Amino acid sequence: LDVLPCKDNHCGYMTHTICTCMSSHVLHQSLICSLFNHNLVTQFGNTCYCNSVLQALYFCRPFREKVLAYKIQPRRKESLLTCLADLFNSIATQKKKVGVIPPKKFISRLRKENELFDNYMQQDAHEFLNYLLNTIADLLQEEKSQERQQNGKVVQNGGSGGGGGSGSSTGEGETEEKTQQTWVHEIFQGTLTNETRCLNCEAVSSKDEDFLDLSVDVEQNTSITHCLRGFSNTETLCSECKYYCEQCRSKQEAQKRMRVKKLPMILALHLKRFKYMDQLHRYTKLSYRVVFPLELRLFNTSGDATNPDRLYDLVAVGRDFNHGAFNNYSHYITIVKSHGFWLLFDDDIVEKIDAQAIEEFFGLTSDISKNSESGYILFYQSRD
Numbered sequence: 301l302d303v304l305p306c307k308d309n310h311c312g313y314m315t316h317t318i319c320t321c322m323s324s325h326v327l328h329q330s331l332i333c334s335l336f337n338h339n340l341v342t343q344f345g346n347t348c349y350c351n352s353v354l355q356a357l358y359f360c361r362p363f364r365e366k367v368l369a370y371k372i373q374p375r376r377k378e379s380l381l382t383c384l385a386d387l388f389n390s391i392a393t394q395k396k397k398v399g400v401i402p403p404k405k406f407i408s409r410l411r412k413e414n415e416l417f418d419n420y421m422q423q424d425a426h427e428f429l430n431y432l433l434n435t436i437a438d439l440l441q442e443e444k445s446q447e448r449q450q451n452g453k454v455v456q457n458g459g460s461g462g463g464g465g466s467g468s469s470t471g472e473g474e475t476e477e478k479t480q481q482t483w484v485h486e487i488f489q490g491t492l493t494n495e496t497r498c499l500n501c502e503a504v505s506s507k508d509e510d511f512l513d514l515s516v517d518v519e520q521n522t523s524i525t526h527c528l529r530g531f532s533n534t535e536t537l538c539s540e541c542k543y544y545c546e547q548c549r550s551k552q553e554a555q556k557r558m559r560v561k562k563l564p565m566i567l568a569l570h571l572k573r574f575k576y577m578d579q580l581h582r583y584t585k586l587s588y589r590v591v592f593p594l595e596l597r598l599f600n601t602s603g604d605a606t607n608p609d610r611l612y613d614l615v616a617v618g619r620d621f622n623h624g625a626f627n628n629y630s631h632y633i634t635i636v637k638s639h640g641f642w643l644l645f646d647d648d649i650v651e652k653i654d655a656q657a658i659e660e661f662f663g664l665t666s667d668i669s670k671n672s673e674s675g676y677i678l679f680y681q682s683r684d
């Protein structure tokens with residue numbers, strides 16, 4: 301590999317080799333980041349996680365491919381998804397080496413759809429991710445149900461009778477639609493199982509719940525493994541928190557634990573770095589050092605998990621930079637893996653970094669008032 305400094309000024313630290321083999325989207329991605337920052341600084345106040353979340357999502361290949369595939373489908377009325385598809389498409393199809401793609405449409409659509417993002421709070425990166433994924437899933441479900449209704453009409457008009465039957469099938473269809481899987485679910489959805497064991501009769505009851513991302517608590521000088529262990533720790537329900545056991549027909553002490561039953565294709569891990577401090581009466585950002593691996597295998601899976609051995613590779617890290625002197629100052633940066641390279645997007649600079657340099661984004665080992673850079677959303681993509 302030739303490692304030549306890129307002739308293009310806008311390319312910053314990028315080497316020529318990466319430029320050509322990475323295609324231009326990397327550059328455009330960085331320019332978009334810069335624009336996001338600019339727009340959001342003026343429109344949303346001084347904080348926004350949109351840019352880093354969108355960049356990370358762009359580098360989650362299955363997600364990007366679905367969004368781009370949506371773009372070539374027949375046009376529908378404007379939605380957050382059509383705006384996102386346009387945005388991704390202009391990045392992916394850009395032929396010029398350097399250019400500016402204003403994400404204005406996406407941002408104004410976002411503001412139109414949700415007032416929350418008009419007055420954006422610092423701790424809402426995770427909320428934005430959640431909002432975006434859920435909105436896209438809802439749109440896709442709605443489109444599917446509209447398609448089905450239209451098809452149903454065609455069948456009814458052309459069909460011969462069978463009126464009674466169609467009534468009941470519509471009812472079934474509606475419940476089916478609510479639980480219908482979309483590609484957002486196929487990519488991000490996993491299932492947790494919440495097991496409760498009665499300590500009196502030993503009966504175990506379990507309840508499943510789906511998730512699109514996992515939020516874990518952070519502690520100083522720990523690792524993702526530690527966070528996940530904490531997440532799945534056995535909790536004893538006693539005194540006022542006793543559990544009503546159906547078998548014993550009374551309140552009993554019980555043990556509860558949460559484990560992963562279905563592992564998602566892309567695991568989005570959110571580190572809860574914002575914590576409400578009772579003494580301070582406000583949220584504080586925790587810069588704790590939390591080590592995250594490049595390869596991850598979950599261990600907190602349930603006995604009946606369908607794919608417990610899934611091996612994940614880290615593909616993107618949304619990271620925030622916290623200026624020690626100004627607690628409210630934040631700057632959001634994304635690190636992604638693309639074509640085997642680790643790249644750091646920081647406004648209009650794209651920098652190739654070594655995998656070892658990722659260690660710098662684990663966080664701080666002490667709480668001294670210092671600038672810190674710490675990962676807050678990690679995207680792990682399954683190898684299979």
Ligand SMILES: [Zn+2]
Pocket residue numbers: 498499500501502503545546547548549552
């Ligand atoms: Zn019991």
